Amino acid sequence: MLREKVQKAKRIVIKIGTNSIMNAPTKIDYKKIDRLAYAVSALHQEGKEVAIVTSGAVGLGASTMNLKEYPASIAGQQALASIGQGVLMNLYSKFFSHYNQHVGQVLITRDVISFPESYKNVSVALDTLLSKGVIPIINENDAVSVDELNHNTKFGDNDTLSAIVSEVIDADLLVILSDIEGLYTANPATDKNAELITYVNEVTPEIIEMAGGAGSKFATGGMATKLQAADRMIRRQKAMVIMKSDEPSKLFNLLAGEEIGTLFMKEGIHSDKQYSSIGNRS
Ligand SMILES: Nc1ncnc2c1ncn2[C@@H]1O[C@H](COP(=O)(O)OP(=O)(O)O)[C@@H](O)[C@H]1O
Numbered sequence: 320m321l322r323e324k325v326q327k328a329k330r331i332v333i334k335i336g337t338n339s340i341m342n343a344p345t346k347i348d349y350k351k352i353d354r355l356a357y358a359v360s361a362l363h364q365e366g367k368e369v370a371i372v373t374s375g376a377v378g379l380g381a382s383t384m385n386l387k388e389y390p391a392s393i394a395g396q397q398a399l400a401s402i403g404q405g406v407l408m409n410l411y412s413k414f415f416s417h418y419n420q421h422v423g424q425v426l427i428t429r430d431v432i433s434f435p436e437s438y439k440n441v442s443v444a445l446d447t448l449l450s451k452g453v454i455p456i457i458n459e460n461d462a463v464s465v466d467e468l469n470h471n472t473k474f475g476d477n478d479t480l481s482a483i484v485s486e487v488i489d490a491d492l493l494v495i496l497s498d499i500e501g502l503y504t505a506n507p508a509t510d511k512n513a514e515l516i517t518y519v520n521e522v523t524p525e526i527i528e529m530a531g532g533a534g535s536k537f538a539t540g541g542m543a544t545k546l547q548a549a550d551r552m553i554r555r556q557k558a559m560v561i562m563k564s565d566e567p568s569k570l571f572n573l574l575a576g577e578e579i580g581t582l583f584m585k586e587g588i589h590s591d592k593q594y595s596s597i598g599n600r601s
Pocket residue numbers: 335336337338339496497498499501502503504505506507508529530531532533534535538539540541542
């Protein structure tokens with residue numbers, strides 16, 4: 320069964336986007352963060368090993384400083400990320416503590432991943448947290464990441480970061496919680512005829528063509544970076560799902576094998592057409 324691999328996943332990375340923890344451009348969605356903390360804590364109790372990759376530092380920084388626009392200067396963005404990351408982590412610590420679940424912050428820059436020794440250090444840190452039953456809460460270290468000619472320490476988006484974290488901890492499954500049900504045949508924000516695709520076994524140029532940019536000012540990825548993440552997972556024979564973040568307890572349904580969102584996975588024995596689409600979307 321196609322969804323069996325999802326059901327059997329033991330080590331899972333869950334990525335949550337800015338739009339999913341903020342309900343207006345600058346308003347924090349406390350209910351969503353609480354429900355995510357509940358669902359992830361319950362999964363952990365059921366024996367799953369879960370790491371979270373979370374966006375939101377810049378968005379929460381903007382919310383804290385009452386800004387409606389993304390600052391143009393890099394320095395301004397770095398400052399917002401620094402302000403917001405503290406707020407973000409404080410929220411996760413608070414909500415997870417309601418479910419007696421410990422969490423640990425891990426901030427990563429790209430150079431850490433490029434050097435074998437530091438790659439190993441990240442891997443040891445994450446493995447140790449997981450082995451102690453602590454949920455790692457990971458973000459890019461936006462306050463100090465830069466992109467210069469010969470010095471790149473920026474990932475730039477957390478979809479890519481979540482796929483890399485999945486590699487580092489050898490996760491079976493990456494779940495990207497987004498503000499949308501999954502990959503559509505076109506951006507539903509601009510095309511009302513767009514249909515949800517439930518299964519993709521290869522990220523082909525035709526699939527990439529379907530993806531547009533981010534849905535809000537404080538999000539950076541959009542569908543394009545999610546597809547790059549999917550490609551990385553498929554190439555490693557692992558699974559990835561994009562699903563809507565509106566009700567995080569749907570993660571239970573997903574892991575029970577229900578067909579939710581878009582599943583990206585190479586399935587050798589699956590001889591159906593490359594992707595299938597369904598017409599009715601909720
Ligand atoms: N083909 C597509 N299918 C679904 N969403 C798409 C597509 N192309 C572009 N998008 C946009 O990608 C957005 C999700 O990505 P993003 O804005 O980065 O949100 P998040 O913060 O949840 O990661 C959707 O809200 C939608 O506007």
